Amino acid sequence: xxxxxxxxxxxxxxxxxxxxxxxxxxxxxxxxxxxxxxxxxxxxxxxxxxxxxxxxxxxxxxxxxxxxxxxxxxxxxxxxxxxxxxxxxxxxxxxxxxxxxxxxxxxxxxxxxxxxxxxxxxxxxxxxxxxxxxxxxxxxxxxxxxxxxxxxxxxxxxxxxxxxxxxxxxxxxxxxxxxxxxxxxxxxxxxxxxxxxxxxxxxxxxxxxxxxxxxxxxxxxxxxxxxxxxxxxxxxxxxxxxxxxxxxxxxxxxxxxxxxxxxxxxxxxxxxxxxxxxxxxxxxxxxxxxxxxxxxxxxxxxxxxxxxxxxxxxxxxxxxxxxxxxxxxxxxxxxxxxxxxxxxxxxxxxxxxxxxxxxxxxxxxxxxxxxxxxxxxxxxxxxxxxxxxxxxxxxxxxxxxxxxxxxxxxxxxxxxxxxxxxxxxxxxxxxxxxxxxxxxxxxxxxxxxxxxxxxxxxxxxxxx
Numbered sequence: 269x270x271x272x273x274x275x276x277x278x279x280x281x282x283x284x285x286x287x288x289x290x291x292x293x294x295x296x297x298x299x300x301x302x303x304x305x306x307x308x309x310x311x312x313x314x315x316x317x318x319x320x321x322x323x324x325x326x327x328x329x330x331x332x333x334x335x336x337x338x339x340x341x342x343x344x345x346x347x348x349x350x351x352x353x354x355x356x357x358x359x360x361x362x363x364x365x366x367x368x369x370x371x372x373x374x375x376x377x378x379x380x381x382x383x384x385x386x387x388x389x390x391x392x393x394x395x396x397x398x399x400x401x402x403x404x405x406x407x408x409x410x411x412x413x414x415x416x417x418x419x420x421x422x423x424x425x426x427x428x429x430x431x432x433x434x435x436x437x438x439x440x441x442x443x444x445x446x447x448x449x450x451x452x453x454x455x456x457x458x459x460x461x462x463x464x465x466x467x468x469x470x471x472x473x474x475x476x477x478x479x480x481x482x483x484x485x486x487x488x489x490x491x492x493x494x495x496x497x498x499x500x501x502x503x504x505x506x507x508x509x510x511x512x513x514x515x516x517x518x519x520x521x522x523x524x525x526x527x528x529x530x531x532x533x534x535x536x537x538x539x540x541x542x543x544x545x546x547x548x549x550x551x552x553x554x555x556x557x558x559x560x561x562x563x564x565x566x567x568x569x570x571x572x573x574x575x576x577x578x579x580x581x582x583x584x585x586x587x588x589x590x591x592x593x594x595x596x597x598x599x600x601x602x603x604x605x606x607x608x609x610x611x612x613x614x615x616x617x618x619x620x621x622x623x624x625x626x627x628x629x630x631x632x633x634x635x636x637x638x639x640x641x642x643x644x645x646x647x648x649x650x651x652x653x654x655x656x657x658x659x660x661x662x663x664x665x666x667x668x669x670x671x672x673x674x675x676x677x678x679x680x681x682x683x684x685x686x687x688x689x690x691x692x693x694x695x696x697x698x699x700x701x702x703x704x705x706x707x708x709x710x711x712x713x714x715x716x717x718x719x720x721x722x723x724x725x726x727x728x729x730x731x732x
Contacts (some may be wrong), residue, residue, distance in 0.1 A: 278303050278315040293670075295437065307334035310706050310713060312692060320692040323705045323717040328501060328532050328648060332563040332605065333706040339565035342604025343597055350596035355589045361599035362386060368606045369561070370572065373541050380551040382578035386570045386599055388592045390531035390558035391419030393569035394495070397554045399588065401493040401525045404577050409486055410527075411479075411494040414461045415503040415666045418495060418529050418556075435670050445669045457486060459494065461666070462507035465643040469510055476514045483522055493525035493554070498543025501532035503666045504650035504700040506643035509547075516550040528552035531569065535560030536609060536707065539618050539646030546645060553577060562601035617707055622646045624711050625703060628718040636725040638732065648704040650695075653678045655732055662698035678728055685724035691717050693724075 282301045291299055303315030310333045312320045325331060332338060346361055353359045366384050374381035387393050398410055412418065436444040459482055460475040467473070483491060496515070499506045519526050533543035534557045540546055542555065554577065558569040573581070592598070608614075622645070629649055633639040638661075640654035655661050661678045662668065674680055682701055683694030695701045705717065 275305075276315075281315070295442065297437075309333045309335075310708055318687075318690070320687065320690055321713055321716055323686075323691055323693040323709075324702055325704050325706050326564070326692075327559075328537065328702060328704040329559040329564040331535060331537065331560040331707050332608070333708040336563055336565070336605075336608075336708070338608035339562050339601040339604045342600045343565065346597050346600035350600075352592070353594075353596050354591060355593035359594070359596040359599070361596045361603055362594040365599040365602040365606070368603060368610075369557070369570070372610060373606065374572070380553075380574050381555070381572050382575040383582070384557075384570050384572045386568070386594045386602070387590060388567045388569060388595065388598060389419070390529070390556060390569045391421050392590060393531070393556045393558060393571045394418045394527075394529065395421050396571045396588065397495070397527050397556055398493070400554060400571070400573060400577060400581060401527060403586075404580050405492040405525060407490055407492040408455050409457055409491045410455060411457045411459050411482070411491060413494075413496055413500075414458050415500055415505055416461075416495070416497050416529075417500070417502040418497075419531075441672060442674075443671045445671060457482065457491075461500075461503075461505065462511040464641060465506050465508055466641055467508050469508060473508060473510055473514060475511070476518060479515070480518055483518070483524070488522040488524060491522070491524050493527045494519060495527040495529055497529050498533045498546065499538060499644060499648060499650075502696045504652075504695060504697060504702045505666065506645070506650060512544065512547040512550055516547070525553040527554045527556065529556045531556055531558035532560075533648065534558075535606070536614050536618050537646055537648050537704070538644075539615060539622055541615070543645075562598065562605045565601045565605070566595075566598045568598050568602060614707055618646045621705075621707070621709055621711070621714070622649075625649060625705070625714050628714060629703065632718060632722055632725065635722065636729065638725055638729050644703075647707060647709070648702070651701045651703060653682075653699045653701065653728065660699040661732060665699055666697050668698055676731075681728050681731060682721070682724040685727040686717075686720045689716075689720035689723055691720035693717060693721060 281303060285301060305313045305315050310322055312322050350359060365386060370376045370381050370384055376382060385396060387396065402408060434446045435442045436446055438444045459479045462475050463473050516526065528544050530542045537560055538546060544550055544552055553574050555572040557572065561570065562568045625647065626649065629642050629651060633642060638653050639651055640658060641652040643650050653661055677698040679695035679698055679701060686693040693701065
């Protein structure tokens with residue numbers, strides 16, 4: 269009989285956490301300790317005993333909720349035979365996961381996809397993709413979209429305010445910003461962010477006009493790839509419907525590779541297996557996956573390449589690899605998750621729950637003038653918050669450097685008020701709330717979250 273779990277001494281846990289752990293985003297003086305006792309299904313139970321409905325899938329990552337049987341049972345089964353197997357040897361789960369993703373989901377050999385390498389983070393996958401693009405093309409430059417986020421290595425992200433930089437305390441509070449010297453790294457060039465979904469487009473989008481000018485200024489013979497997100501993760505931005513068609517044509521015209529970062533939006537989040545499929549007739553050269561491919565049950569990432577790049581790399585000795593490439597337990601969790609999604613037609617569930625969520629959000633917008641744009645697809649919607657003039661409440665918006673009193677940012681006010689009602693919901697950039705619940709969410713749970721959101725918007729309106 270399993271021994272009953274003994275409740276930890278949370279005072280001691282908090283003391284050790286504050287004293288010895290190196291934290292993210294909050295300075296020690298403002299750090300708020302939030303202990304988690306356990307996670308179950310769509311809920312997070314805190315050390316205080318409070319229970320929160322997770323309406324963000326934490327970091328838009330836990331697609332099947334928490335401790336779902338599909339990945340967890342697969343991990344348990346794999347642990348009976350495997351621990352670690354390094355990448356120079358094959359294991360059953362690595363092969364099964366590769367076949368599931370490339371053949372069963374992406375449709376190889378009839379599709380663009382050829383091969384996949386599994387890693388243990390999206391950051392690793394992005395760095396592998398950048399290396400592959402440079403090696404294949406022999407070109408040095410990588411272009412990244414403003415507001416985008418592609419991981420925590422110094423070259424992979426262009427979201428100012430979350431690429432390892434510091435906000436330092438000065439005479440006027442947290443007002444000094446120190447970026448990492450040399451970041452953006454040499455060889456990375458920013459392009460403008462795409463226009464939002466409601467931009468009144470007439471002809472070619474201005475962002476694409478500007479991107480082409482940058483391509484010509486840098487010289488297409490120097491540019492290996494442009495890396496993009498189908499819908500921005502950290503920034504909560506859904507591009508205009510014409511954007512990716514236009515970008516795809518532009519890249520093909522100039523012979524530049526397209527790296528599609530699907531770490532956050534892949535594996536069903538936007539109602540398609542992958543976000544690029546929302547635009548008919550386009551396909552990436554390299555695709556990054558992670559998070560959703562195993563419901564974040566273990567750290568995961570992966571890089572899928574097309575036939576030409578796959579043949580090029582397989583025909584060479586590519587001296588690359590991480591100790592945990594293709595880890596059997598990670599790959600087992602991917603097999604369990606993707607098999608469950610296929611067997612249970614997860615895309616139909618995402619469409620149904622997503623349509624219900626969209627309806628509820630639009631009803632809130634009719635009630636609360638502080639809601640501006642609602643944009644997204646599937647089970648990922650970004651809600652932009654505005655003042656009476658229709659402009660962002662915090663002027664810096666997605667260009668924020670996270671200085672000043674963050675507790676007064678609209679996303680923080682909404683997050684705190686939602687927590688009072690037992691719902692985990694907020695955002696990353698100041699004016700945007702990200703509604704991205706697990707695929708296991710029910711309509712009644714969506715109702716609970718929307719009632720909490722409405723309460724939070726009333727609170728926010730009083731501070732505007």
